[in-house]
Amino acid sequence: MMSTLTSHKQPSDRLLFLRLKNKDQAAFMRAYEAYRAGIYRFIYFRVNSEAEAQDLTSSVFLKVWSVVQAGKLKDYRSLRSLLYTVARHTVIDYYREGSGGNVSLDDETAEIEVVDNRLDIQALMEQDSDLKLIYEALDQLKPEYREVIMLHFVSELSVKEIAEVIDKKPGNVRVILHRGLEALRKLTKEEEEIKQEDTITI
Amino acid sequence: MNESGIIQKLKKLQSIQPNKDWEAKQHSVMEAQVYNGELITPREPSRFSNFLLLFKATFSQPGIMVGTILTIIIVGGGLATYVVGRQAKPGDSLYFAKEINDQVKLAMRFDREEQNKLKLAMAQERVTEMANLDKEADKEKAEAISKEFQATLNEVKEGLTALNTAPVVTRKKEAVSTPDNNQVKTTEDTTTNDATATTSLEDGAFSVATGQTKDGRIEISEPVNVSARQMIEEAETLFANADYDGTIDKLQAASELLDSAK
Numbered sequence: 001m002m003s004t005l006t007s008h009k010q011p012s013d014r015l016l017f018l019r020l021k022n023k024d025q026a027a028f029m030r031a032y033e034a035y036r037a038g039i040y041r042f043i044y045f046r047v048n049s050e051a052e053a054q055d056l057t058s059s060v061f062l063k064v065w066s067v068v069q070a071g072k073l074k075d076y077r078s079l080r081s082l083l084y085t086v087a088r089h090t091v092i093d094y095y096r097e098g099s100g101g102n103v104s105l106d107d108e109t110a111e112i113e114v115v116d117n118r119l120d121i122q123a124l125m126e127q128d129s130d131l132k133l134i135y136e137a138l139d140q141l142k143p144e145y146r147e148v149i150m151l152h153f154v155s156e157l158s159v160k161e162i163a164e165v166i167d168k169k170p171g172n173v174r175v176i177l178h179r180g181l182e183a184l185r186k187l188t189k190e191e192e193e194i195k196q197e198d199t200i201t202i
Numbered sequence: 203m204n205e206s207g208i209i210q211k212l213k214k215l216q217s218i219q220p221n222k223d224w225e226a227k228q229h230s231v232m233e234a235q236v237y238n239g240e241l242i243t244p245r246e247p248s249r250f251s252n253f254l255l256l257f258k259a260t261f262s263q264p265g266i267m268v269g270t271i272l273t274i275i276i277v278g279g280g281l282a283t284y285v286v287g288r289q290a291k292p293g294d295s296l297y298f299a300k301e302i303n304d305q306v307k308l309a310m311r312f313d314r315e316e317q318n319k320l321k322l323a324m325a326q327e328r329v330t331e332m333a334n335l336d337k338e339a340d341k342e343k344a345e346a347i348s349k350e351f352q353a354t355l356n357e358v359k360e361g362l363t364a365l366n367t368a369p370v371v372t373r374k375k376e377a378v379s380t381p382d383n384n385q386v387k388t389t390e391d392t393t394t395n396d397a398t399a400t401t402s403l404e405d406g407a408f409s410v411a412t413g414q415t416k417d418g419r420i421e422i423s424e425p426v427n428v429s430a431r432q433m434i435e436e437a438e439t440l441f442a443n444a445d446y447d448g449t450i451d452k453l454q455a456a457s458e459l460l461d462s463a464k
Contacts (some may be wrong), residue, residue, distance in 0.1 A: 018255045018256065024247070028236055029233060036225065041219075042338070053220075065235065121427075124214065128211065129213055133203070154216055185205060
């Protein structure tokens, strides 16, 4: 059953979405390959646990597939909008149910030995002190600001796609993005000043 | 750190990737779920199927469908009016389309000489229309064509008058006696002052013959616009006498004369 999907040119997001509406299995697997990493990253930065992010990522795609199979796929601006909307709601449900939400696909996944992404992030921070400043400042941001900033600059969704994901108007998204960046800049500046003072004191 | 610096750093977070082993394992699990354990090789749809899918999805949207229909009506109607209008004669209901077309063509020409040449061509069209018209049955149309013809030529003459710096043309006339019926045949060479073009016309192509006689030839030097104007006036006379072939020849000669003066 191994597919030969990777040998083909990647079709457009819109075409994949339309094919999904026709319950196209190959299109779903292509979408899975194309967006798995992005969805994983989006979830990882929300739950801060690699294992949970893996389970929730699988859960997102299975939910989408069940909707596709049921023929209940609504019209979205893009396939990305659909996937990130489902991912967002999956994370919200995860927190509502408590961190022990049962989202595992099967027991096999639990056997995989994983290296926690925190090590990757720590390595990144060590290489780049400015990134560490920003990452810490992100934690202090309002969740609304953080979500839009991450969706736009890390997941690379357009303003219109974000509007669809968080169910707001594009104009509101632009305002949130602007204010979020401004808040992040101020927080980063404050952190920089504190660090400089510490250095002088030492 | 400024805003662009912050954005640059944020993009570095894209380097966080899921574990490769998990990815490989999960791919198999997902395939099993999607294909429900069937041993099939997924088949990609053809390009044509993809095109049809996109086409159907795009044109099933109400806004795009209405816009497309309106565009087809407007463009199709415009084209139909243009095509039918080209066959229309003065007095026909769709003649306005032809007039608009002519005006557009004129507006596209910024050179006055080019405008004059186009007007001469338009006047030739009026002559052809007149030649093909049943004048007894369509007196009104015949009258309208005549007016249109006259108005067009008047515009050309005005245009020629405005060309004060027109180049000088030298015409050489040679009188040749034909032995059979003692008719005098006249040949003409028309040359512009830059000696780049020559027009030969026969049998009364020029009625004005003033100037100096030299070796049996009559040389006339005058501005091109004056010569062209004379030709147009002769064309008007020919048209009035219902000599439509002669009129067209004369207008054509005037047009070539203007062309040679460039």
